[in-house]
Amino acid sequence: MIRFDNVGLRYGSGPEILRDVTFHVHPGSFHFLTGPSGAGKTSLLRLLFMSIRPSRGLIFVFGENLADLAPAGRAALRRRIGIVFQDFRLLDHLTTWENVALPLRVMGKSESDYADDVTDLLHWVGLGNRIHAYPETLSGGEKQRAAIARAVIGRPELLLADEPTGNVDPAIGNRLLRLFVELNRLGTSVIIATHDYGLMEQLDAPRLMLQEGRLQVGAPQLSVR
C-alpha cells in the first residue's frame, strides 16, 4: 500500500528534516504517526499526498512509484486518498454540507444517492446544527470536524489525517477516533499524525515515530482497550 525506501527531505537549501526513512504500511492497517513538534509529521503526509517531492529515495503508494506519475496519474491517485489538513482547507463559498459532499460530486455521483449520507455523517460528527453554515462562521473545532467528514465521506482507500483532534475536546476526539476505526474496519488504511497521547492510548495501533528526522516503528506503549 505504502512503501518508503531511504527517503530524505530538505526544504530548499535547508537541513535534511527527514533522513533515511524506510517503512512499509500494509493495506487495511491503522497507524499513528507521532514525534515532537517539528519532527516532520506534516512533511511526511505531504510527501504521501504528493504536495512535495522527496530530495532522495523512493515512495510507492498503491504500488505506484510517485516519481513516475504524470499530473493525471497524480490526480487519479489523490482521488483514492482522503486527507485532513491541519489548516482544514474548506472552500469558503460552499456550505458545510456542500464541502462534505464535494468529493462525491467530483466522483460524478448523483446527489439523490448521497444526500442522506452527507447529512447523517454531519450529525455524527456533531455538526447537525451547522449544516448550512459557511466556513467563516464555524469555530476551529467545527471546521476540523467538517474537514474530517469531507475526508471520510467517499470511503477512501487511504486516510491521512494531520492532528485531527487538535481543536476538539476529548469527548469529541474519542468520537472522531471511533469514526476512523469504523472506516478502517470497512477497509480503509489509516495514518493519523498526532502528539495527542490521550488519543493514542485509546487504541492498540502501531506507531510510526519520528525523531530528529529518522523514523522508527513501535508497538503501542499502553493500551486501555
Ligand SMILES: Nc1ncnc2c1ncn2[C@@H]1O[C@H](COP(=O)(O)OP(=O)(O)OP(=O)(O)O)[C@@H](O)[C@H]1O
Ligand atoms: N515549507 C517549508 N519550508 C521550510 N521549512 C519547512 C517547511 N515546512 C516545514 N518546514 C520545517 O520542517 C520541519 C518539520 O516540519 P513539519 O511541519 O513537517 O513538522 P511536524 O512534526 O508536523 O510539526 P508539528 O507537530 O509542530 O505540526 C520543521 O523544522 C519545519 O520548520
